[in-house]
Amino acid sequence: MGASTVGGMNRQGERGAGAPQAARRRAEARAGRIAAGVTELERRLADLLHGGFASAAQGGRGPWQETAARMVDAQAPGLAASVRELGATAAVGADWPARLLERCALLHLLGQAYLRVDRLPEGLAATVRSRVGVAVDTAALAESVPPLRDHWLVLSQRDGGDGRLATRRIWLHGRETGRTALLLSYGGGGRAPELSLDVGLGLDADLLFHPAARPLRATLAARHAAPVRRSAPPPGGDTAAALRAYGEALRDDPWLDSWPVVLRDVVPVPDPRLGWQLADARGDSAISVDARCDDRRGLWQLAAVSGGGPVTVFGECGHRGFLPLAVWGEELVPLRV
Amino acid sequence: MDTDVSWPDLVATALLGTGRRGSPVPCRPGQDAAQALLDAAAVHTVRRRAGALPGRARRRPGPAPDDPRPPLPPAARRRLTGILDDRAGPAGGRRAAGPDLVELLPQWLAAANGHGYRAQDELLPGLLDAARARTGLRPGALTLAGPRGLWLARLNPQWAYALRTPAPGGPPPAPGDAQRTWAEGLFAERSAVLATLRRHDPAAGRALLAGTWATERAEDRAAFVGLLREGLSAADEPFLEQALDDRSRDVRALAAELLAALPGSALAARMTGRARRCVSRPGPLVTVEAPHACDAAMRRDGISADPPSGSDRGSWWLGRIVEMTPLGFWPGRLGVAGAADAVALPVAGGRRADLHAAWCRAAVRSRDAEWARALLGPATAPPVPDGSPGRDPARLLSVLPPSERAAWAGRFVAAHGLSEAFRLLAVCEAPWARPLGRAVVDALVAAREAGGYPWSFSGVMGLAERCADPAEADRLAGAGPGPGPDHWTEAFARLEGTLRLRALMMRELEG
Structure with a gap:
């Protein structure tokens, strides 16, 4: 998503440079190039699954870089970024085939969606275009x-x-x-x-x-x-509600990695060995904290503010776990995660 | 779409390839096996993500104790946040022109604790990290962090140091708690319990240690014996005397050192006997004869037979004997009234340096201000060249009361300038008394006028930034531009800026 916006910034200067027809022609030409890129990406994904991850893993990152470069040529920076992530996932860490398959499948889903983008509901079409890398022109917004x-x-x-x-x-x-x-x-x-x-x-x-x-x-x-x-917290819910909110958001945008939520009355459970949790103050449910922020100072700040008692926490809830970003103590405290 | 196929099946097929395994799911018309696999995998992935449920909570930490102290005022809280973030920032990213705020943290902590504040909760991890890296910060940082800081430190093995740093001014542990922690606690917690008990009830602390002494490991025994220094008294002698026969060499050496610090101990009497055989004053001169051997009794009393390489064995044994003999023995032995007279006596046979060096070590170890003052001599006397064997004026100076230290260092700087002053200034407590700060600033101005370079004084300049009274900023500003190299302008501006910043930081703590 990040890369797409950069493209948008670069192109802002073009706005108003020609008649509306010229702008539309340019947009259509770009859509055509992206569609060609998507078709090529779909073919490469099919080849990858046909040959199997195991044999592709022996090829190193070279082929991924090359595919990413083709997506840049096709003016689809969002796809290029996704392809680079595939390259970073392949043969790295435990359980990599499962994670690689997840990413390939979601990229395939995006490709299929883009090839039908004209038939999608307006909102979903906008989501698909932005994920592929067509930037929103913020000045025209x-x-x-x-x-x-x-x-x-x-x-x-x-x-x-x-x-x-x-x-x-x-x-x-x-x-x-x-x-x-x-x-x-x-x-x-x-x-x-x-x-x-x-x-x-x-x-x-x-x-x-x-x-x-x-x-x-x-x-x-x-x-x-x-x-x-001012710092009064927005309404929040328990851990089940947070996961449900993410699940419901996925119904509209299956590519979401996380969804912003407010967790109310949760107790941070520090565990540098097994990974941190945020546990409901009532009941025995807990949500795991995103392992990427393990042992960062922000988590310990969260524990300090909680003092073992229930707190209200804002963060991003997703398939990697919960990333805490702020906690309400004596006032709203940003966390250094 | 058929989603009955399991996720592991899909992954296995992806790993080996649909070319080899075929598709585990049926293909739609016009679709090949790879695409069918990807379709099925996408459904699985989104379904799993959307259907995730909470897990089972592990054991929650117990509640943190309350801290009734008032929190830091807003400006001081922002200041501390800035200092701690600066520390966490990229190494070497510090701007050369600005002051290093971390250097100001110790006195800031002392001031904040003087006001009786507590740190806001979210500052505790930064404080604990800072004090982990710098032991000198620990008492101040842990006081400001308070009971919640200790509660937090228990949860993170990286902060274990906090559990063995006894809380300054903390309450004594309840007898039952102390016993339980001593029996079951981690090494850090046991150390903290022993140290705290020694401050409030030394006998109870010793009894705790004696109770488990036989079963402690050698390195733990050495660490625990070292903690008896706190609250040391004649009552500890029997225990320490028996530790002189310990299997561990470290334990034996520490026990000997502690016994030597007890003027009435049997070890002190044995040392005094040896000193009597070595040192006498038959006439106007003090005569010194080094021992000819290091017997088993001497070794048991903590004198190692082999000197550090390069020293003469006799001088080494003599030095150890004199060093471990109570200083109160000497005036009587030498027929003089006190330390000053003893130090002034001429010594025969070129043994003066050996004798004085051993007295210096004894004065520093027993923190005897009278002997330290006598051995230091007047501040206006020519300074001892750096590296003179055995004489260490900075360590002697550190034995004097703070106000006397500052006064002595101020007279020294006024008489001799700054070139030999760094280590002396470093043992003076911050903030410096006004006359000392004035003497240093005057000496810096004089160095500028003499055409010196500011970087020759960077160590002193750094100390002055941290320690001089902020009021010196006005005197610096009043010194005006000097005749010498222009670098001084920059150096003085930095010094002045830091002094003013320190004044601001102190005002922020007023609330």
């Missing part, structure tokens, strides 16, 4: 979607990304609408991303949600007042 005004609470701001491009993910929650939104901001060449919002701030502002089957990604538009500090 204001003309196509209505702004959503609310008091948005900044839940989390977290930086990531590779060495070349810093990616900042900011989660917001609207007090009146109950909607959760994800703002992305990028910084290239060693610069920090431009947008920075303090966790715990409340913004009276307009958001423009990017079209999708499950709109989540948004762009910050007009701000109506100076930000104020």
